[in-house]
Amino acid sequence: MGLLSLAGKIALITGGSSGIGKAIAKRFVEEGAQVVIASRNAAPTTAETVTDHHSTNITYAKLDVGRPKEWYMLLGKIPDVDVLVNCAGITNNKLLIRQQNEDIEQVVSTNLTGAIYGCKFVGKKMLSRRNGCIINVSSLLATRAVVGTAVYAATKAGVLGLTNSLALEYGGYGVRVNAILPGYIATSMTEDLDKEKLIESIPLKRFGTPEEVADAAAFLAKNGYANDCILNLAGGLSG
Numbered sequence: 390m391g392l393l394s395l396a397g398k399i400a401l402i403t404g405g406s407s408g409i410g411k412a413i414a415k416r417f418v419e420e421g422a423q424v425v426i427a428s429r430n431a432a433p434t435t436a437e438t439v440t441d442h443h444s445t446n447i448t449y450a451k452l453d454v455g456r457p458k459e460w461y462m463l464l465g466k467i468p469d470v471d472v473l474v475n476c477a478g479i480t481n482n483k484l485l486i487r488q489q490n491e492d493i494e495q496v497v498s499t500n501l502t503g504a505i506y507g508c509k510f511v512g513k514k515m516l517s518r519r520n521g522c523i524i525n526v527s528s529l530l531a532t533r534a535v536v537g538t539a540v541y542a543a544t545k546a547g548v549l550g551l552t553n554s555l556a557l558e559y560g561g562y563g564v565r566v567n568a569i570l571p572g573y574i575a576t577s578m579t580e581d582l583d584k585e586k587l588i589e590s591i592p593l594k595r596f597g598t599p600e601e602v603a604d605a606a607a608f609l610a611k612n613g614y615a616n617d618c619i620l621n622l623a624g625g626l627s628g
């Protein structure tokens with residue numbers, strides 16, 4: 390397999406309308422991929438500018454990743470997916486005893502169940518073609534404890550387990566499964582955090598950019614030997 394090209398490949402990016410997913414979509418299009426961006430709000434609001442130059446290579450689709458029926462409908466409409474990026478995610482950070490049950494369910498449904506469905510439904514098609522790559526966007530919080538993030542951390546640790554297990558289960562059939570563990574990245578998800586205080590703890594003294602995470606996704610998509618490759622991208626915070 391060796392080093393692969395994204396040119397002409399079809400990439401499905403959940404949560405591609407914003408932040409990290411949007412940067413991955415832009416990077417993949419720049420590398421010649423046809424990208425389908427899937428999120429709950431199919432009509433882009435701030436996403437029109439995913440790229441100014443390659444917009445014909447982007448399609449927007451409506452998908453709530455936690456709903457299997459919506460996956461069936463979407464996958465019935467798009468041709469075989471070469472690269473799936475499970476990037477859709479939400480937070481609801483509070484002490485566990487203060488979390489509403491509905492909010493817990495929503496976080497689990499989006500971050501964990503959604504990634505499992507993506508791996509199942511898209512993975513099934515990839516397995517039949519004996520080719521494909523899945524990139525799961527986990528989080529540094531899967532492995533690093535922060536007060537108020539228990540539910541989110543549990544979902545992201547689940548995504549790591551999903552990745553480890555499927556790299557074994559799918560790997561023998563030519564389907565690679567990898568994960569990225571971003572630390573603090575400057576997106577709408579982190580805009581309300583106390584940035585000044587947090588960067589004190591980050592060795593590189595800054596938040597990462599969505600483009601830096603997109604670079605990791607491009608590496609995982611193109612390196613044919615990357616399977617169960619867990620890329621930590623946290624500016625040294627994990628150390």
Ligand SMILES: NC(=O)c1ccc[n+]([C@@H]2O[C@H](COP(=O)([O-])OP(=O)(O)OC[C@H]3O[C@@H](n4cnc5c(N)ncnc54)[C@H](OP(=O)(O)O)[C@@H]3O)[C@@H](O)[C@H]2O)c1
Binds near residue numbers: 404453455577
């Ligand atoms: N920012 C960070 O510091 C950081 C660090 C570690 C990991 N991450 C992970 O990186 C991923 C992207 O985060 P971000 O920072 O880029 O956040 P963001 O800017 O808020 O983007 C989240 C994306 O997920 C989509 N989404 C949310 N719920 C969805 C659902 N049920 N079905 C489909 N799409 C859904 C949103 O679109 P709609 O609202 O239209 O559905 C949006 O496109 C998440 O998985 C997050 O947990 C982020």
